[in-house]
Every structure is written in structure tokens, then in C-alpha cells.
Amino acid sequence: MSLTAERKTYLDGLCGKFRRDVIDTLYAAQTGHPGGSLSVCEILTALYFEKARVDPSNPQKPDRDRIVLCKGHAAPMLYRVLAEKGFFPVEEMKTLRQLNTRLQGHPSIKHTPGVDLSTGPLGTGLSAALGMALGLRLSNTNAKVYAILGDGDVNEGTVWEACMSAVKFKANNLIAIYDWNKVQLDGKSADIMPQGDMAAKFSAFGWRCIPCDGHNVEALCEAIDKANAYPDDRPVIVLADTVKGKGVSFMEGQNAWHGKAIGESDHKRAVAELGGK
Template identity: 65%
Template sequence: MSLTAEKKKYLEDLCKNFRVEIIELLHKIQTGHPGGSLSATEILTTLYFEKMNVDPKNPKKEDRDRFILAKGHAAPILYFVLAEKGYFPKEEMQTLRQINSNLQGHPCAKKTCGVELSTGPLGLGLPAGLGMAMGAKLDNKDYYTYVLMGDGEIQEGIVWEAAMSAAKFKADNLIAILDNNGVQLDGTVEEIMPMGDIAAKWKAFGWNVIHIDGHNVEEISDAIDEAKKTKGMPTIIIAKTVKGKGVSFMEGQNAWHGKPIGAEDYKKAMAELGGAVNG
């Protein structure tokens, strides 16, 4: 079922606010990963505020949906979404990446309410997500497990081992999403390790493949509905995105994978995003 006009606007407005908050905070603390957080904004926002069965008042309820941020460096957008959802006070965001903070540079399941799996080393998200999905089947639970991966991440061999296993065990309650922005830490995917026809690879491994615009909340929502209707095989949603989406000089630039945001760049970014410049 497509989103209502009201819900679509609500999600899009949330995304606009999250982008402003990401730039504001990462400039203030002079650390963190803006590029991949901005490319994943619509995906996480749609999952948490429209599609996923989660309850911040009961974060460990047995039948909750699970979300794994396999590309753990995009922690800023995950934390902003969790805070907005009510998992912890938004004021805690000011402690991001600081000593003894609950909000580490990469998600930590032991420290942060709402985080299902500690991530950072790329490649471990999909196999762990498969384990959660198979656990649901063994326990006769109907929850879904979502895994958000990055382009550079799927160059890891462990991803494809998990992909084979998921197809073998018919893990139709596992939905992977590829944040397909075409850029990784040191350059474009084509420069570092070309992946060829990504869709063909996943199909060859026995997966249902859906293509979408990863910045269109309605397409994201519809794709998840379609994935849930697919039985007997796992689904990957290939979400075409732009690294640094919303800030023109960051878009498609690997330099903004984890670069500190200087004063002038901060002012330019906030002007483009419509945010107020502080300090």
C-alpha cells in the first residue's frame, strides 16, 4: 500500500530535519561520517517511522523487527533516528564519539538502546542478520530482520557466503538493503573494486532483487511491502542513492566519507539545507 500524501510529507520533513541535525552536530564535534549518513537518511527514516514493528518503550520485546546497520560508520543517522523515535533523549546526541559516551563512533549493542548488533568491521551484518532471521523461523516468530549494507561492504567475501546460506535456507524474513551510492572510503566503487552487474550477482545467488530510488520514501515503503510478499527466498533492495545527498559539494565525493566539516563548508551546507547557522 502506497503512502498517503500526509505520511509521505511527514517522512520527507523528518529527512530534511535529520540532514540539518547531522551537519550541525558533525561540524560541532569535528568528527563523524557525513557522506554515508546523508545517503541512508530516507532508508532509515522510512524503516523506523513507517515499516518496522518496534517499540522504544519495550526495546527488547520478542516479536520486534530487527535492524542491523552493517555499514556502521553511518551511525549518526541511526542515532538521530533512534533518538527521534524515543529510544534515548535527543540531548545525548551531543556526546557522539566522545569518551565514555553511549553513542560510539560505530553502533554498540551493549551501550546504545535500540542497537541490535555492534558493527564497524564491514561484512558481519548480513551473516548476523541471517542468524536472527533463522532464529525467528526456529521460534515460529513472524518478525523481519533488515540489514543495511554499503557498496564497499559487498566486496567482502563473507557477504557472499551469507548470501548463499540465506538462499539455501529460504530466509524470506530477511530483507537486505544496499545503500548503492557508488562511492567508498578511497574512491568510487569502479575505481577500487568494480562489482559489475550487482543485481545479476544477487539473482545468481538465489535472491529476489528489487530496484528503487533510495531517496524516495514511497518507493522504499513499496519495496518493503513487495519483499514481504516474496516467499521462499530472501530479498535485497538495491537502493540507488547519492553519497552526501542534499549538500551539493559533498555529493558523490569520497572525501566526505569521514572528513571533518570546517566553518565555511558548514555555512554552505546549512544554507543549502535551510538550517540555521549557529556559532
């Protein structure tokens, strides 16, 4: 179902605010990952604000949908979205990566309300998400598991094991979303580990693939609807075309901004580009 013009404007506004706030938070913390956080903004917004069934007043609700951020280093954007959704106060963003914070450098299921899986080590998320999906099926709920992958994440062999297993176990309640920004920590994916035709690869494993503009909330929502509507038992991946560092010209496509402290003048420039003061 398409979004109303009003809803689309609201969600686009949220994304603008999330980007500005994450840049401010990372500047204040002088540590953390700007590139991958800016890249995943619309994906998380589409899930938490439109498509996933979650309840901030009951984060452990047994039949909630699960969202697994396999690329756990993008935690700042996840936290900002969770805070807006009401899982914890937005004020708490100031504590990112501080001693005794609930907002650690990578998502922690033990510390942060709303986080469904601790992640950070790449390659582990999809396998765990598959296990969660199979467990939910045994519990007779119709909950979904959404797993957000990154380029560096899919370099890991365990992702492809999970890929095969998901087909064998007919995990049609597992939906992967590939934040496909084509850049990793130390360079372009094409140079580090060329990925070729990912749609052909996932299809060959037996997955359904839906290509989509990963910075268009409405397109993401439509892709997720489509993924949920298939009547058969194949897992689905949304191939979300994204840009690492999206929204800040000097960060876009630059692996140098994967995990780097933001200096004063860069902070000013970034905030100005994102429409802030």
C-alpha cells in the same frame, strides 16, 4: 500501500531535519562520517517510521523486527532516527563520540537502546543478520531482519557466503537493503572493486531483487512491502539507488567526505543548502 500526501510531507520533513541535525552534530564533534550518513537517511526513515515493528518503550521486545546497519560508520544518522523515534533523548546527540557516551563512533548493542547489532567491521553484518533471522524463525515469531549494506561492505567475501547461505536456509524473513551510492572510503566503487550488474549477481545466487530510488521514502516503503509480500522462501534485496553525501552539493559523490571533520565555512554552506539557518 502508498503513503498519504500528508504522511509523505511529514516523512520528507523528518529527513530534512535529520540531515541538518547530523551535519550540526558532526560539526560539533569534529569527527565522524557525513557521506554515508546522508546517503542512508531515507532508508532508515522508511524502516523506523513506516515499516519496521519496533517499540521504543521496550527496545528488547523479543518479537520486534531487527535492523542491522552493516555499514556501521553511518551511525550518526541511525542515532538521530532512533532519538526521534523515542529510544533516547535527541539532546544526547551532543555526546556523539565523547568519552563515556552511549553514542559511540559505530553502533554498539551494549550501549545504545534500539541498536540490534554492533557493527563497524565491514562484511560482518549480513552473516549476523542471517543468523538472527534463522534464530527468530526457530522462536516461531514472524519478525523480520532488515540488513543495510554498503558498496564497501559488499567487497568483503563474507557477504557472498551469507548470500549463498541465506538461499540454502530459505531465509525469507531476511530483507537486505543495499545503500548503493557507488562510492566508498577512498574512491568510486567502479575503480576500487567494480561491481557490475548487482541485480544479475544477487539473482544468480537465488535472491529476489527490487530496484528502487533510495532517496524516495514512498518508493522505499513500496519496495519493502513488495519484499514482504512474496509468498515463497527466497531472501530479498532492495537495490536502493543512492548518492553519497545526498543533500549537500559539495559532498555529493565525493569520497573525500566519507569521514572528514566539517570546517566552519563548510558547515555554514551545508546548513544553508539543507534549508537551515
